[in-house]
Amino acid sequence: xxxxxxxxxxxxxxxxxxxxxxxxxxxxxxxxxxxxxxxxxxxxxxxxxxxxxxxxxxxxxxxxxxxxxxxxxxxxxxxxxxxxxxxxxxxxxxxxxxxxxxxxxxxxxxxxxxxxxxxxxxxxxxxxxxxxxxxxxxxxxxxxxxxxxxxxxxxxxxxxxxxxxxxxxxxxxxxxxxxxxxxxxxxxxxxxxxxxxxxxxxxxxxxxxxxxxxxxxxxxxxxxxxxxxxxxxxxxxxxxxxxxxxxxxxxxxxxxxxxxxxxxxxxxxxx
Amino acid sequence: xxxxxxxxxxxxxxxxxxxxxxxxxxxxxxxxxxxxxxxxxxxxxxxxxxxxxxxxxxxxxxxxxxxxxxxxxxxxxxxxxxxxxxxxxxxxxxxxxxxxxxxxxxxxxxxxxxxxxxxxxxxxxxxxxxxxxxxxxxxxxxxxxxxxxxxxxxxxxxxxxxxxxxxxxxxxxxxxxxxxxxxxxxxxxxxxxxxxxxxxxxxxxxxxxxxxxxxxxxxxxxxxxxxxxxxxxxxxxxxxxxxxxxxxxxxxxxxxxxxxxxxxxxxxxxx
Numbered sequence: 275x276x277x278x279x280x281x282x283x284x285x286x287x288x289x290x291x292x293x294x295x296x297x298x299x300x301x302x303x304x305x306x307x308x309x310x311x312x313x314x315x316x317x318x319x320x321x322x323x324x325x326x327x328x329x330x331x332x333x334x335x336x337x338x339x340x341x342x343x344x345x346x347x348x349x350x351x352x353x354x355x356x357x358x359x360x361x362x363x364x365x366x367x368x369x370x371x372x373x374x375x376x377x378x379x380x381x382x383x384x385x386x387x388x389x390x391x392x393x394x395x396x397x398x399x400x401x402x403x404x405x406x407x408x409x410x411x412x413x414x415x416x417x418x419x420x421x422x423x424x425x426x427x428x429x430x431x432x433x434x435x436x437x438x439x440x441x442x443x444x445x446x447x448x449x450x451x452x453x454x455x456x457x458x459x460x461x462x463x464x465x466x467x468x469x470x471x472x473x474x475x476x477x478x479x480x481x482x483x484x485x486x487x488x489x490x491x492x493x494x495x496x497x498x499x500x501x502x503x504x505x506x507x508x509x510x511x512x513x514x515x516x517x518x519x520x521x522x523x524x525x526x527x528x529x530x531x532x533x534x535x536x537x538x539x540x541x542x543x544x545x
Numbered sequence: 546x547x548x549x550x551x552x553x554x555x556x557x558x559x560x561x562x563x564x565x566x567x568x569x570x571x572x573x574x575x576x577x578x579x580x581x582x583x584x585x586x587x588x589x590x591x592x593x594x595x596x597x598x599x600x601x602x603x604x605x606x607x608x609x610x611x612x613x614x615x616x617x618x619x620x621x622x623x624x625x626x627x628x629x630x631x632x633x634x635x636x637x638x639x640x641x642x643x644x645x646x647x648x649x650x651x652x653x654x655x656x657x658x659x660x661x662x663x664x665x666x667x668x669x670x671x672x673x674x675x676x677x678x679x680x681x682x683x684x685x686x687x688x689x690x691x692x693x694x695x696x697x698x699x700x701x702x703x704x705x706x707x708x709x710x711x712x713x714x715x716x717x718x719x720x721x722x723x724x725x726x727x728x729x730x731x732x733x734x735x736x737x738x739x740x741x742x743x744x745x746x747x748x749x750x751x752x753x754x755x756x757x758x759x760x761x762x763x764x765x766x767x768x769x770x771x772x773x774x775x776x777x778x779x780x781x782x783x784x785x786x787x788x789x790x791x792x793x794x795x796x797x798x799x800x801x802x803x804x805x806x807x808x809x810x811x812x813x814x815x816x
Binding site for chain 1: 546548549550583585587617619621622623624625626628630632
């Protein structure tokens with residue numbers, strides 16, 4: 275929804291890419307290979323043609339990048355903001371889908387890539403973080419607008435990870451979803467959470483806190499649990515970093531340098 | 546979209562039923578057996594809980610009626626009107642899906658049920674047609690808010706009909722879609738188009754014209770082409786009525802009592 279999930283004035287091609295990629299990220303988190311998608315578009319008649327022409331260029335680019343096809347959809351007029359939805363389907367070998375519900379006490383907790391860039395990208399898009407270099411600002415905007423669904427990692431985790439989820443609402447919030455679904459507690463060491471150079475810079479300059487980064491949304495990295503004694507799959511397209519453990523209990527406990535971190539914001543709440 | 550596809554203040558359970566049924570109607574038109582659906586909901590936070598509680602009751606009733614399951618979805622906040630989308634999937638034996646594109650000159654053209662009730666139901670919902678009986682008005686509202694997807698008819702037409710489409714934008718507009726996809730012309734005799742008692746009453750009282758009925762949308766009946774010498778399938782849950790022919794040419798020609806009917810409105814245009 276324009277103004278809720280993406281800022282007004284965002285390049286429509288980038289909106290298309292993010293829309294598709296956040297859905298592919300959900301498939302990645304289940305270890306699935308994407309097959310196709312359906313799209314629903316609501317837009318005001320005024321200006322629709324130009325907006326949609328740019329929008330479909332973004333879809334086209336990512337259809338090629340991810341080798342998926344548009345299977346159908348619907349476009350309707352609305353008096354409200356532009357609103358877009360995608361239903362994407364993917365395939366896994368029978369019984370091998372990664373779920374949120376399999377984490378067991380003793381498992382190690384990993385994330386892919388770096389955390390917090392999406393939240394910082396939103397600050398930049400809103401005119402914040404003026405102290406960062408232009409390159410850092412561009413990097414963060416790019417992470418916000420064009421996330422990388424971790425499809426190859428997800429597929430390599432089939433039969434390996436005990437649970438997985440993609441980080442869309444924020445690391446801590448999505449860890450909470452895994453903890454609830456698995457009936458376990460998760461222990462996260464914020465000091466181990468991998469950060470990009472841009473995020474480290476923002477942290478060092480005091481324009482963001484570690485809590486902002488681990489509570490902010492829009493990372494679209496994978497969080498997964500790996501049973502003790504299981505090797506990480508090789509050949510991942512990005513770093514995989516251990517950030518904590520699964521334990522008996524419930525909820526998510528975050529520490530930083532040995533002390534509990536209090537998190538005022540528990541991730542994005544939709545309603 | 547509230548205010549575009551359904552009137553503000555419509556019972557949310559009925560909105561749910563229509564949303565699901567118009568999608569099942571699309572599956573019916575392809576001869577498919579419904580399997581499941583995904584739903585996307587956009588709603589303002591204010592009042593969302595009560596609205597959604599009623600909405601899911603409608604979904605539940607129709608899930609049971611049509612023996613389908615909710616497979617997933619997403620609910621998000623919007624500052625705009627309530628907007629809903631469903632992606633429904635169904636199955637057909639390989640190669641047997643009914644398409645819009647197979648109509649051949651010489652085929653006969655049929656519709657299921659009665660035509661124009663949805664358009665009249667919209668007039669009633671907006672306070673029109675005061676001269677009709679309460680029973681007729683209720684019937685028309687019901688046809689508008691709770692269409693009957695012709696799933697059994699669609700399935701019985703597999704391997705029988707040469708082309709099929711469901712009538713959502715209006716008989717003439719959807720006939721136009723079939724004509725275009727098939728590369729043929731369609732000849733419709735408006736005098737043969739089946740009308741409900743309520744629609745005949747509205748026509749008789751001069752509160753609607755035959756053009757209103759065949760150009761109005763929201764019928765969710767099937768339009769299909771049957772090759773010459775092919776028998777209609779038996780056991781249909783509603784009448785099947787021949788309304789015309791497929792011919793060499795293009796577009797849709799409508800006659801009434803032997804004269805061409807001019808249609809100022811060519812069906813619902815989305816954008």
